[in-house]
Amino acid sequence: MQYLAPENTADAVALLSKSKGSVHVLAGGSDLLVRMKGGYVEPDVIVDIKHIKQMNGIKKTADGFIIGAAVSCAKLGEHVALRKAWPGVVEAANLIGSDQIQGRCTIVGNLCNASPAADSVPALIAANAVAVVHGPKGERDVDVAKIGTGPGKTSLKKGEVVESIRLPARSAKSADAYLRFTPRTEMDIAVVSAAVNLTLGAKGVIKDARVSLGAVAPRALLVPAAAKAIIGTTLDDAALAKLASACSAACNPIDDKRGTVAYRTKVAAVLGRRAAESAYARAGGKK
Amino acid sequence: MAEVFLWGALRPSAGGAASVTIEAKSIRELFRKLEEQFPRMQPFIDEGISVSIDGVIYQDDWSQTLPEGSEIYLLPRIAGG
Amino acid sequence: MAMLVSTTINGDATDFSCEADETLLDALRNRLSMTGVKEGCGTGDCGACSITLDGALVCSCLVLGAEAQGRSIETVEGMSDGEKLHPLQQKFLEHAALQCGICTPGFLVAAKVLLEKNPNPTESEIRYALAGNLCRCTGYDKIVRAVQDAAAQMRRA
């Protein structure tokens, strides 16, 4: 196996495009090294992106935030402005694994690992985040919802790498929230998860909303019907009930060691409702 | 003479009796006589039988004496974690 | 293909060679005989192999040896200052915060990072900060108390 650590995105793309055999991008390694340990992958080439400058920072711009692909989730948690603007995205990122894992793992890694239960993905989808993808044919922007296509599968092509994630700018009355259900308090994989991102208009009426669910389908879902249920409301009980049933209706889960179809379908409604309440309160809405 | 109580699985080898009366002064003598009188008990003794004398369980020490009038219970050998 | 990696470990310049796909945990244990770094799972789920890498708390089983090039590593072996134990080490002993002791190095490294960031953590903060370190013997009670006591002592110092 070869370990390569390029210093800019172009070199990374070149290495990824030209290398033969099983080629893997290494960011935090918290998924890749586990798969290597289990013998599920045997890379011929590993391209470590942590030495690439463009991938290593969090930038606040007029359009929002640009988060480099190699930035650890711990660093997201330490970024005060990001935490203030996108509390849901940050709390999702900070739920991945332990403090030890946090020191390594990245949201781009979480996205590209394409697990249906990935914590940060529903939050990023609800946030309307965009992945900046570099490849042999240049740069393109991709909705995060379109990166994962199924368990372990992405839409990225040979030679492509995500350089950063762009989060939009926030109005004062916007907030997001992410909740997951796990049997343990920490160190666990989401059995089901929900992210809600919303913006309030006058009198606490929800002007805009996005709702996303994790671990209830082959990939994280955007649930427009759930968003529709609360837009134009002040998150009254009827709206919450509608959102909850829209969440359950959107579920297409499997029975596995972590949960059952029935359980996931039921709890998706509960988490959708609770996440909406949390985001609403964060945005300044009063009930 | 001592009345020796048997746990359930041992009873068939003594013809179904819940207890047997044996003249024995020690655990060793008890086992020897049990084997003589009830040959079908031998596999159990080989596998390991604990002897409770007045509520104190002896797993290994066959030299223990059986005081006159004491309560004697045979139990399967116990394992632990 | 073996690689030569130059690092600083517990303050000492240290070179080691390792395979490209070898974890830092394996390199520390097998190449440098630093067996204070324990392997409980090899998949980042138990924290027994916790170290710091340029100050960040990580599981060394989820780091490639090659990634340590030019970086600074700290392990339990570097915690005491000569004869003087780190307050956490001392309090773990006094509170009997270890039974079998296999998880102890990882707990000590993680707790040290916690107290550097947060010198006065609540019980709940300690519990969440140490959630990546599994202990099967103690039920965590005495570990949490030892960390609280060490934190108090370090605040006084």
Place this chain on the structure above:
Amino acid sequence: MGKETPFTKREFKSVGTRPVRPDGIDKVTGRARYGADFDMPGQLVGLILRSPHAHASIKSIDTSKAEALPGVKSVITSKDFKDISKTDTELAEILENCMARKKVYYDGHAVAAVAAVDAKTARAALKLINVEYKLLKHVTDVDLAVANKAPVINRNCKTAGVDPAPTKASNISRRSEFGHGDVDKGFKKADVIIERNFRTEQSHQGYIEPHACVASVSPDGNGELWVCTQGHFVFRQQCAQMLGMDVAKLRVTSSEIGGGFGGKTHIWLEPVALALSRKANRPVKLVMTREEVFRASGPTSATSIDIKIGVTNDGIITAGEAELRYTSGPWGGSWAMLGAMTAFACYELENVKTVGLEVLVNRPKTTAYRAPSAPMAAFAVESMIDELAKKIGMDAVEMRIKNAAKEGTQSSYGPVYGPIGIGPTLEAAKNHPHMKAPLGENQGRGMACGFWFNFGGQSCTNLNIGIDGTATLTVGTIDVGGARASLSLVVAEELGIPYDKVKAVIGDTGSLGYNEMTDGSRGTFASSMSAIKSCRIAIEDMCARAAQIWDIPVDKVIWQDGHAHATGKNNNAPLSIAEIAATAEKTGGPIAGHAQIVADGAGVSFATHICDVEVDPETGSTRVVRYTVIQDAGKAVHPTYVEGQFQGGAAQGIGWALNEEYIYGEDGRLQNPGFLDYRIPVCSDLPMIDTQILEIPNPNHPYGIRGVGETSIVPPLAAIGNAVSNATGVRMTHVPMSPPRILDALEKHSEASDEEPAL
């Protein structure tokens, strides 16, 4: 032994204090050497090939390609072990589990092994071994395994304990029955009878250190084994017999042990390492991965328990009856029997009958896990007691106190109890502030009792007095969690010297006679008994040395406060151990005390636990918010480590009660062999665990010591079940009480309440 050194009431100076453990600094600095922390020069890396199938016959194994790979030094299969099934069935089963012979019995069963110059080569070699399997029908569920159409796992298995002996093979390997009185008559006297089925899933000891060993065998039949074990003497004896080696020629050194809880009482890989080493004529290191630990070492039984209890309206239990089915893996054990013995042991019952059925399944071989089999039985019984108390409108603690066994009670497993602690732990629970603390919304409080036997067994210790009067105690029982501290305290007490003048070491198998394993809560109980005897032998010798020094008859010398005193009318100043030791050369040579005993009379142990839980009614998630353990320790030698045992056992029980379980797929393969999905409690899952130590002396130990290690895992399953029931109104009958199971039960309950008024 008890009769030689009977219990005497005394004031203790060292015993009961809380010094720092002697092996502590090594463990907080990373210096302590565990199983995988040891290397031998020229050692090879061993790896094991394991079956991906739950049940299959092995048609052929072709190892030729692996053998031909450069760097591979030995490859073994079952052919490299003699078939000992005709001479020693039990040992043959242990060996067959280490290396499958004709069939694989579970996902993870070892079929071949390699030793190579490095891990990479060994991994490559495993891939070159070609095993041809013929798949067989499998069964992993305990109740399906005893059903009519279940595939028979082992054609040689005929149910033992049934008269007349059956002729047909079955998956029930043993039937064990206990009890007294007449349960039918007893039930007739009952005002309320409840009958239920309880199930518990298979859990694992979950020690953080995987199994590891380094073996070195020479062509002349000498060998060395460095191994992480709860019992190196047992391992030596069994490994030597399996390999056809002389026991004396195999020297086993125990490493520090990173947790065992019963899982390291059993041999899983050591014979493989020895055989690889013998074939290669080089040392071989074999370390399990975490996945291998889960797939192929020591889980506990999954169970299904049918239970029926009757009570009068004033709370007297008139009869208790249970059939307890315990899985045992592919071979029989004695796990169901222990469940049947312990189930009702807390109570005084006129009529009781328990039947234990050992059930073979295509799962890894079951081994002991801390008070093996007792927690599942207690889950059923203690849940039922709470439910019955509720039904007759009696307080659950009061009802237990009313029925608690006491000195003179005939136990449910037969013998009459001596002085025991169940009553006092219940009284302590009743008066504990925890019992009166207010509860919040969605919270409930539960309590439960637990029993465990404890045992002692063969023990051997050497005490050597140094020239400066310090003492070295060599013991043959492994220190799994502070035994060197407690034994040093005992020696300090007995010799009358300070704790820090005692060094306790674990001897290798060449240095001492046979010792049983550290199991059955026997470590401190048995080793201390032997250590006390060693001390007393040395003291007798030191009195004789003093007599020589003073030139007076030995019967004029007495021992007091760590000194020899001359009695009568002479002016000899007392001699300290150091003074006597300083002239040992001139009075007969080194001063030592060697003792070998069978430590019987361990004294049974009881505990009562109280816990508060909070259940999220929308997700079924349960959090333990407060927990209290009350247990009888006989005499707590090092109270901090006794508390640690109480807390650790409770935490394991909490994990089992709520989240830990082996999950099998339809294909019979284990789906969660890792710490991510086999969810042992993490630090943030638990509250502080309060403890209260009771000291009801064990009359069979000179200091009154009882075992303390195991009992604490017995009550939690039921205590949590009862707390969940009190929080939600739903009776949980299936452990773990995972969120989906609780949510499901809550929904069924609310559907039922919609139809008819609740009870």
